[in-house]
Amino acid sequence: MTPRADPLTVEVVDLIGTVVARYHEEYEHAASQHSLTGAQARVLGLLSVEPLPMRKIAQRLKCEPSNITGIVDRLESRGLVERRPDPADRRVKLAAPTAEGRRTAERLRGSLHFAREPLSHLTVTERTLLKELLQRMLGTAPE
Amino acid sequence: MTPRADPLTVEVVDLIGTVVARYHEEYEHAASQHSLTGAQARVLGLLSVEPLPMRKIAQRLKCEPSNITGIVDRLESRGLVERRPDPADRRVKLAAPTAEGRRTAERLRGSLHFAREPLSHLTVTERTLLKELLQRMLGTAPE
């Protein structure tokens, strides 16, 4: 069932590797334009969706909770994020973006060219096809 | 021409983000199984194709040459890589994998499940289609 290292599979894997590399370059570049590191940009992006306890951020980033302390420290010292108490559990600190943090996150999303430029080479039909193939590949297809 | 943030494009970009995340997890996991960091695994992978001058490695990894010194140091101290003089230019040092380095690189490639598992959900026809869409997306389509 598992495809061997046939030429087609190798070719597709190489292409995915290229996509991964390009995606990362663009992401890091967009982050640095706002004087953010990749990790800081990822955390800010997460929090701009919804405030999260420190623990949850670590789970989303798949890293140790102790690392989040420093990343949020740096975002907080720049006024992009703040720590709030959780009324329900006084052990928990909720990290939430400030107004400026939300603006930065918004501009960050806008400068992610990857969202537009490479996909502009595809028609709507092709994008739909790509979406379905990726869903099936990731095992997240609706059906 | 440039697609706006229409729902379809956003969905595809999210899927690509998921692919990127999964790819990285798998890569880091495979590297750590051989007690290598991601950067060390990437350099070893490059050198297993062909020995390279330090400078070239930096260009491939898109980082500063000074960083390569340490990465190759660590690979060399573990007997996976060696530095050779370049007969043509005595300033240049060629980094080349040892026999054990080549074996490690080979096993590393084999443990990259990403090359097989996710793509196994697709038929040959679908993989061909995916290949063509990615090529067009990246602007590397043969035609």
Added chain:
DNA sequence: TATTGTTATACTCTATAACTATA
């Protein structure tokens, strides 16, 4: 007792700048 966040520590990766040995 268990959990949340933090601190302390050590290692790796990263960029910058200055150095050396070649060219």
Added chain:
DNA sequence: TATAGTTATAGAGTATAACAATA
């Protein structure tokens, strides 16, 4: 003088272990 590689330095991300406050 220019280039290849290195060293020195500083900042950031990472994991591990131990800690205080709270549950």
